[in-house]
Amino acid sequence: MTAIVDLESGVAETLKGALGDAVILDSLDAVRRHIDTNLGEDTIVVGPSVDQDSALALAQSMRVQRPSLGVILVRRRVDTAVLSAALRMGVRDVVEERDLGALSQAVTRSKKVARELRESVPDGESAEPGPTRGRLITVFSAKGGCGKTTLSTNLAATLADGGKNEVVLVDLDLAFGDVAIALQLFPQHTIADAVVLGESIDESALRSLLTPHSPGLMVLAAPMQPGVEKTIDATLVTQILLLLKDMFDYVVVDTPPAFDDQVLAAFDASDCIALIATLDIPALKNLKLTLETLDLLDYPKERWNLILNRADSKVGLAIPEVEKTLGHTISVQIPSSRDVPATINRGVPIVLDDPRHPVSEAIFAVARSCVGEYSKSAKLISGDSGNDRKSFLRKKGK
Ligand SMILES: Nc1ncnc2c1ncn2[C@@H]1O[C@H](COP(=O)(O)OP(=O)(O)OP(=O)(O)O)[C@@H](O)[C@H]1O
Ligand SMILES: [Mg+2]
Known part of the structure; x- marks a missing residue:
């Protein structure tokens, strides 16, 4: 009522x-x-x-x-x-x-x-604090334009599994975040609104800053105004991410192409760090430097997850050689396809638009390599969540 x-x-x-x-x-x-x-x-x-x-x-x-x-x-x-x-x-x-x-x-x-x-909370009892409910995945590359936003939006939609899991996607690219644009959202509130709340921020305040996308998927958008990013410090980011881990099954974090304090706060809270690169020397050099930095900072290697995007480009670099140079295996390769920018322009993640697409299949594999069996990816194609997906696409005018 x-x-x-x-x-x-x-x-x-x-x-x-x-x-x-x-x-x-x-x-x-x-x-x-x-x-x-x-x-x-x-x-x-x-x-x-x-x-x-x-x-x-x-x-x-x-x-x-x-x-x-x-x-x-x-x-x-x-x-x-x-x-x-x-x-x-x-x-x-x-x-x-x-x-x-x-x-x-x-x-x-x-x-x-x-x-x-x-x-x-059963009548008359207060909730006991326990281990966090959710798993947090940070998507990062030190070089811009490798596909972080593409992967994080699609990964979040995949993990939501048509509403079977509760997922929040956090746009931590505080200066130039484009998650809202990639998902065609018009947020009423953004992470910038958390600044005024400071330490008193709690679950219900944080929930009011989220923007719904599709069944099971909420977004904490990046600030709309320039310059605000400086006010969102790493302590606040940590507080927000830990609260979200308690509130959701999965938290996916998109990042800027830089090792700033806020990104390190996300790494600290991460169960999986998805490191994405393309098959070109500058991107791979940056990935190598990133791995060395993560090693120096003592982030456990079991949490690293290397992903090659646009991996089928004919650029003359062989994957085994790349793995040897990096000293780490590549867990998933996402193919290149012009359908990816086309779906971004329509504001619909490709995993929802076409779950059988090779790029979608690769993103399901990324989801599994990050969190294990989050669910059956087949559910996105058939069954109830398939219906949720269809009604979402109908609303989007597809
Ligand atoms: N697998 C792919 N096939 C084809 N195009 C792709 C693929 N992945 C990403 N792209 C395109 O590459 C461009 C950059 O992708 P995206 O915005 O996801 O990168 P980013 O790492 O988030 O960039 P930034 O560092 O600027 O935030 C976009 O136009 C996107 O459509
Ligand atoms: Mg981006």
């Missing part, structure tokens, strides 16, 4: 129009009475005419008393100050009044979080 509170009945009716089934209340006192008597209530939408401080006080008290109940704040205008205050106080999402589509998505997300919290 959802409750909407606003002092103006016309505004409340408009919000209800976007949500369908919801009760309308006219004061925060009425909200408190409503949630006392409706223990199954999972979402409160606080309209724009309700005083902000009182709304935040409600969110803060609910965070302790009823953690599964989500408070969504609707404001006439959302700026960083509102967002930061709201997320600090435990508001699950903040949306602009005129963006009714975002409101409906926020309510759907809130209900999902509520369901998960209720399922994971």
Whole structure:
């Protein structure tokens, strides 16, 4: 169930129009009475005419008393100050009044979080901290343009397995990230919004910064504005990645072509480091230097996973020789195909567009070499997840 509170009945009716089934209340006192008597209530939408401080006080008290109940704040205008205050106080999402589509998505997300919290925390008990739930894979190459974003987007879509696993793709290319563009997403929030939250960031605040893509796949997008990347330090990146590892089955991290502190933070949290290169001397030289650096920094070799992209290019370099020079075996070779840029231009990962394509088959092999049997790749071709895939492609106009 959802409750909407606003002092103006016309505004409340408009919000209800976007949500369908919801009760309308006219004061925060009425909200408190409503949630006392409706223990199954999972979402409160606080309209724009309700005083902000009182709304935040409600969110803060609910965070302790009823953690599964989500408070969504609707404001006439959302700026960083509102967002930061709201997320600090435990508001699950903040949306602009005129963006009714975002409101409906926020309510759907809130209900999902509520369901998960209720399922994971039995009545009266608090959740015990345990080992992290998920596995984290960082995709890296020290040379630009080798295919990191192509691999990370496709790997994340593969691991989501049509909704059977929960996966988040993090764009850690903080200055020039293009995951959102490659997946044709228009994020409302990005990793930059985590800065104002600082150390108080928690699962529900972090979840509100994610953008859904396809069944099972969420994205934490890179900042949209230039220069913001300097404010996202390695400590915050570590905190975000560890939280995400607890929240998702798999976390896939796309990176910039540089060994910066944030990338090292991702390596620290990684169960698998997928190192990608193309079959040309500059890329292989950079891969060799990367391996030497990882060795110096004591990252265990069992976690390294070498992948050659566009591996069938006729460039006169033999794989056994390359492996000998690198001192490490190549685990998967991804062929070159003009269908790859074509699918990126359409915003659909090739593994969803054409699961039988040789490039898709190679990416399934990368997924298996990174995490083992995540699932059967065949599920992407037939069965329920095949249906999820088809409905996603229909929405994309394919
Ligand atoms: N297997 C492939 N076959 C054909 N084209 C490919 C393949 N893999 C990647 N490409 C193309 O190569 C280009 C660079 O790929 P991508 O953006 O994934 O690289 P990147 O490593 O993320 O680059 P950057 O370092 O700039 O972030 C893109 O145009 C992409 O479509
Ligand atoms: Mg990239």
